[in-house]
Amino acid sequence: AQKITQTQPGMFVQEKEAVTLDCTYDTSDPSYGLFWYKQPSSGEMIFLIYQGSYDQQNATEGRYSLNFQKARKSANLVISASQLGDSAMYFCAMREGPHNTDKLIFGTGTRLQVFP
Amino acid sequence: SQTIHQWPATLVQPVGSPLSLECTVEGTSNPNLYWYRQAAGRGLQLLFYSVGIGQISSEVPQNLSASRPQDRQFILSSKKLLLSDSGFYLCAWTGGSTDTQYFGPGTRLTVL
Secondary structure, three states: OOOEEOOOOEEEEEOOOOEEEOOEEOOOOOOEEEEEEEEOOOOOOEEEEEEEOOOOOOOEEOOEEEEEEOOOOEEEEEEOOOOHHHOEEEEEEEEEOOOOOOOEEEOOOEEEEEEO | OOEEEEEOOEEEEOOOOOEEEEEEEEOOOOOOEEEEEEOOOOOEEEEEEEEEOOEEEEOOOOOEEEEEEEOOEEEEEEOOOOHHHOEEEEEEEEEOOOOEEEEOOOEEEEEO
16 A cells, blocks of 8 residues: 555646645554655755644644644645745655654655746 | 755766766764655655665665765665666755755766
8 A cells, every 4th residue: 555645646726826735644653754845847855844743733834834634644735825936846755653764755746837 | 054965966877887876965973864766757765774884774675785985975886787777866864853854956867
């Protein structure tokens, strides 16, 4: 079974609008971390936001917020006030366990295109 | 602040030739280091990780190998490249209170 599932291969959003990118995960480990990365056409993976499994509040970083629904095992990324520069691939990733040597498992990504 | 470098940025190599990709991290000590590969249009696959000098863990059996000769240097190698080794190779290090992995700019490898 897929550990990280991103069901939207592509999304379109108009500039200045909000967009939600979906991510569901599967783990039996009570301690885990969820990450979102942005990959523009240059290829570099840019860290956006982190949510720990024990965090009580949804993570926020500027225009990025993570809609964490633990019971549903979902960790959707919300981008508010989209900008043209937000056009990129977005990857959801999970680290199982509390240790920093635990590997990240990535989803297949969602390509976001922001149009004027 | 910490920075991570990779070189070369792009590489075109014939099948059967050797490979050496280098990754270095600045501004931190004793980082955990990772090598990932991304095939075209796909997510990332972890290849190797290292928790210290000379300590390498392999995640996927393949004709690649990794070495960590210095604290902040991580090298990905192959004696003979295959066509299937083509892809985008990313190095990462772990940092911060949440052990977030931060990635380098990547090396795009094409094996012909």
